[in-house]
Amino acid sequence: MAVSISQPKLKIKEKSSQKPKDLFSSLSWSRRVKGKELMLFTSQMSLMLETGNPLNRALGVMVPQIQNPYFKEIIEKILEQIESGQLFSEALGKYTKVFSPLFISMIRAGESGGLLKQMMKQLADYYRQREEYISAIRKALTYPIILMAFSILVVFFVIAYVFPKLAIFLEGKEALLPWSTRLLMGLSHLLKNYWYLIFLGLAALAFGIRALGKNQKAVAFFERQQMNIPIVNRMLIQFYTSHFLSTLGFLMSAGVPLLDGLLITRSLVRNALYRNFIQELIESVEKGKGFSPPFRKQSFLPAAVKEMIQTGEETGSLNQVIIRLGEHYSQEFRKGMESFCAILEPVIIIFMGVLVGIIVLSIIIPIFRLSSGAH
Numbered sequence: 230m231a232v233s234i235s236q237p238k239l240k241i242k243e244k245s246s247q248k249p250k251d252l253f254s255s256l257s258w259s260r261r262v263k264g265k266e267l268m269l270f271t272s273q274m275s276l277m278l279e280t281g282n283p284l285n286r287a288l289g290v291m292v293p294q295i296q297n298p299y300f301k302e303i304i305e306k307i308l309e310q311i312e313s314g315q316l317f318s319e320a321l322g323k324y325t326k327v328f329s330p331l332f333i334s335m336i337r338a339g340e341s342g343g344l345l346k347q348m349m350k351q352l353a354d355y356y357r358q359r360e361e362y363i364s365a366i367r368k369a370l371t372y373p374i375i376l377m378a379f380s381i382l383v384v385f386f387v388i389a390y391v392f393p394k395l396a397i398f399l400e401g402k403e404a405l406l407p408w409s410t411r412l413l414m415g416l417s418h419l420l421k422n423y424w425y426l427i428f429l430g431l432a433a434l435a436f437g438i439r440a441l442g443k444n445q446k447a448v449a450f451f452e453r454q455q456m457n458i459p460i461v462n463r464m465l466i467q468f469y470t471s472h473f474l475s476t477l478g479f480l481m482s483a484g485v486p487l488l489d490g491l492l493i494t495r496s497l498v499r500n501a502l503y504r505n506f507i508q509e510l511i512e513s514v515e516k517g518k519g520f521s522p523p524f525r526k527q528s529f530l531p532a533a534v535k536e537m538i539q540t541g542e543e544t545g546s547l548n549q550v551i552i553r554l555g556e557h558y559s560q561e562f563r564k565g566m567e568s569f570c571a572i573l574e575p576v577i578i579i580f581m582g583v584l585v586g587i588i589v590l591s592i593i594i595p596i597f598r599l600s601s602g603a604h
Contacts, residue, residue, distance in 0.1 A: 262300045262327045264363065268356035270295070270304075275353040278346035285311050303327055316340055330493040331355075331480060338484045351483055365563055369570040376577040380584060387588050392417035399595055409591040449501035456502065456529060464569065466529055467562035469503045475555030481548045488514050502529065520547060 270291065277287035288308045295301040303324050310320040318337035321328045332352060339348030396414050399406060406414075420427065441447040456462045476497055480490035488511065495507040509523040521539040524530060534554060541550030 260299050260326075262297060262303075264356060264360055266295075266297055266300055267327075267332075268353070268360050270300075271349060271353040271356050275346065275349040278349055284317060284345065300327070317345070330496050331476065334480065334485050334489065334493055335483050342484060344484075348483060351479070355479055362559065362563070366566060369566050373570055373573045373577055376574070376581065380577070380581045383581075383585065384588070388413060388417045388420055391592070393421060395592060395595075399599075406595050407591065409587050410595050413588070413591050445501070452501050460569065464562060464565050465500075466531075467558050467565055469498065469500050470530065470534065471555050471558035471562055473498055473503055473507065473555075474551050475559060478548060478552035478555050482552060487520065487547075 273291060273294070274287055277290060278284070282290070285308060288304060288311065292301060292304055292308065295304060307317075307320040307324070310323075311317060316337075318333055318340055321333045321336060325333070335348045335352055336345070339345035392413050396417065399410075399414070441451075455465055473494060476494045477490050480493060481487060485493070491507055491511045491514065495504055495511070498504055498507060506523065506527055509526075510520060513523050514520060519542060521535075521542045524535045524538050527535075537550050537554060538547070541547040
């Protein structure tokens with residue numbers, strides 16, 4: 230049975246007016262709470278509530294265990310507000326930079342239906358599964374990233390330290406040098422004499438990327454272009470489809486109404502294409518046209534998703550279908566990521582071998598030619 234949430238309008242964004250107590254907690258890098266910290270918090274809170282502890286006692290026990298000063302300060306203030314008579318969800322709503330709309334809505338649903346400890350357990354499961362998901366992605370990408378970083382360091386070392394010394398020995402003998410040696414010597418000269426311009430260029434590039442990241446039209450354009458890249462587009466569709474459906478299914482299984490669940494999910498999905506799609510779903514549900522019609526219009530969605538969503542809506546099993554689809558595409562994404570990284574690793578190794586080979590030949594060939602010419 231769905232738990233109704235009595236509220237005039239679901240608020241997705243609120244700004245906290247809380248001020249830090251000390252210098253450390255005011256630092257921008259410290260004013261964040263990691264997903265792992267939320268996972269531990271919800272897991273321990275779930276255990277405290279299940280063992281019969283009242284909410285304020287559970288929070289009071291949690292405070293000394295929290296290592297993050299910023300997070301600890303927030304929980305302390307939430308505890309003060311609860312003891313002064315505020316609802317838990319109202320207190321959480323003042324810290325939307327830490328607690329997502331999903332978190333707040335789950336707690337609100339638990340308060341409305343007297344199911345707070347069950348909702349906290351579901352949140353603990355959600356954050357645990359999310360952390361396992363993120364950990365799997367990081368694990369798959371770690372080795373390829375290390376290989377790429379090592380390749381870049383090798384090239385930088387040769388250009389910055391080896392070729393400047395070699396250039397003195399090869400000065401005036403450019404005609405005998407192969408193109409690869411001349412290219413690396415040119416890069417070495419550029420790095421040595423115009424390093425500040427390179428630094429300024431990289432800084433300008435970083436600033437430009439950051440500025441574009443704040444431009445919604447630019448972000449939407451690049452996200453659309455990502456969907457046109459072979460292999461990558463399939464993985465992105467699997468990732469965003471699983472994120473969208475898993476989040477919505479999780480909310481609906483907790484008793485959050487469909488429309489509120491869509492509003493919350495839209496605020497959590499970063500891809501503009503999917504946000505626009507979710508907005509179409511919201512409008513369709515508000516107008517009474519149903520949930521499935523907007524699915525049929527989307528060319529990027531797999532045909533199986535469209536058919537199963539329509540069947541689920543017609544048979545009254547939409548929630549179960551959404552959850553199963555979310556789990557399916559989550560598994561498909563993980564398998565795809567593992568396969569992609571398995572292919573990427575030998576490609577990077579081959580690239581490194583070719584790169585190192587070119588560098589070695591660029592050093593040996595001119596030395597060999599000069600020594601042969603001397604005889």
